[in-house]
């Protein structure tokens with residue numbers, strides 16, 4: 133996820149740089165690895181860009197002194213290529229005449245880059261985006277006019293994109309949209325085009341929300357859009373916005389957490405396609421894992437639950453995979469024959485860093501899986517793998533957990549020698565689960581009235597029961613405890629009395645055993661709930677989800693456990709985005 137903005141003015145607007153930077157500041161929640169601005173004054177195209185946060189880069193590069201009538205801006209969340217000055221957007225062609233900003237992922241960029249390089253194009257960055265200005269340059273070289281060249285470039289790329297391009301000497305911003313947001317703001321002698329509405333809302337509330345397949349250009353006084361080759365009637369699509377800027381940045385959702393749960397299908401899809409494009413790193417990681425005597429998986433909190441799930445998958449294949457809570461790393465002595473898999477959304481968690489330092493000093497090989505590209509943990513690793521969930525603002529990890537599960541399952545499939553293409557359906561499974569939001573809300577609201585709850589699971593369901601209980605504790609402040617369902621008889625059941633809530637997580641394996649556990653709880657008059665895949669447990673309340681391929685069960689269950697926690701927190705009047713006593717990144721031991 134990145135933030136992009138284009139501003140175009142009729143007048144020689146002295147303040148256009150300031151306006152662009154203000155828009156970018158409001159887009160910073162979409163990424164903050166690097167910043168860049170392109171401006172065009174007459175026939176002069178200038179790009180200033182660098183790694184860092186907006187305020188610092190703007191000062192350092194004196195971006196407010198840039199002049200012109202056409203501006204592009206970008207704030208980056210790195211997905212391809214580490215966050216550095218060169219990989220920062222805008223990207224340009226060989227002659228620095230075409231500048232492009234992009235939000236999304238180009239799946240076929242390697243093939244395109246190879247083709248372009250064989251035609252003599254010189255690339256400066258490691259990004260997927262840079263193929264776009266070179267493609268436009270190539271098509272123009274072959275005699276096409278600028279708009280046709282831009283459209284041909286867009287037709288050549290596969291993946292998701294919101295793209296803006298400017299071409300030297302043209303008072304226009306070209307755009308194209310597929311799967312990533314892009315909105316035009318119609319101002320007074322000044323038009324905007326951006327990843328979201330709030331970025332330009334102080335200047336205009338007259339908007340046009342672009343839809344997939346839209347391609348066109350804006351000038352200071354014209355909006356031109358085509359879709360599937362047909363001209364779009366712009367006037368039909370203009371809307372007046374009545375809400376305020378802060379509500380808009382959540383794209384209509386009440387909280388970031390809810391928005392991020394709903395972003396999970398895209399996050400999982402981007403994670404898988406990112407790993408496919410980084411397949412050499414994935415193969416290196418697998419080689420290390422397969423050749424080591426023990427696989428030590430270290431992580432904290434939610435990431436630990438993802439790691440625990442992976443360890444169970446590997447253990448079932450005969451691997452010696454040991455999940456370790458990062459802060460307990462001192463209990464394990466590693467050596468050169470061990471490999472370490474560190475899982476961390478932020479890539480900065482102190483306990484994971486400490487464990488890595490020790491394990492590295494022991495000569496163990498380090499593989500990391502982080503959501504932040506080139507994070508501190510990634511930099512400590514021999515092989516860096518990434519989830520590509522985009523920035524997560526809500527403190528509770530949601531879409532990043534689902535993406536970790538997808539990434540780990542991808543690794544597992546390759547280790548087993550299975551076809552991984554079933555993972556392409558994960559996004560549809562998540563979408564179908566999100567249709568049960570109403571049912572999840574009812575369960576969440578019932579739980580919010582309780583003081584305790586058990587989350588029980590068996591086998592592969594247990595890490596998800598643990599994650600469900602953690603989410604509830606974190607944001608509802610309700611005491612929820614997870615146990616292996618069979619283990620619940622060995623003590624925990626003593627607490628169970630009439631209406632004590634017990635939530636069963638049922639991924640569709642060991643169903644008979646789980647059904648027995650349900651009966652034990654019912655016999656003590658517990659209020660039983662289940663989130664089940666394919667087969668019922670016959671609890672008092674049950675959400676039954678179906679998947680064609682049981683390997684996709686985690687993607688069915690995860691959104692529901694997250695939604696239950698979300699709605700129980702909201703019912704209690706808590707802010708799920710900012711739970712008490714917690715920070716998104718824990719950099720202390």
Ligand code: F6R
Nearest residue numbers: 433434435476477478481528529
């Ligand atoms: C749970 C949560 C925390 C983190 C934990 C590890 O919702 O957000 O439990 O999972 O602090 O953080 P990372 O994954 O950044 O290492």
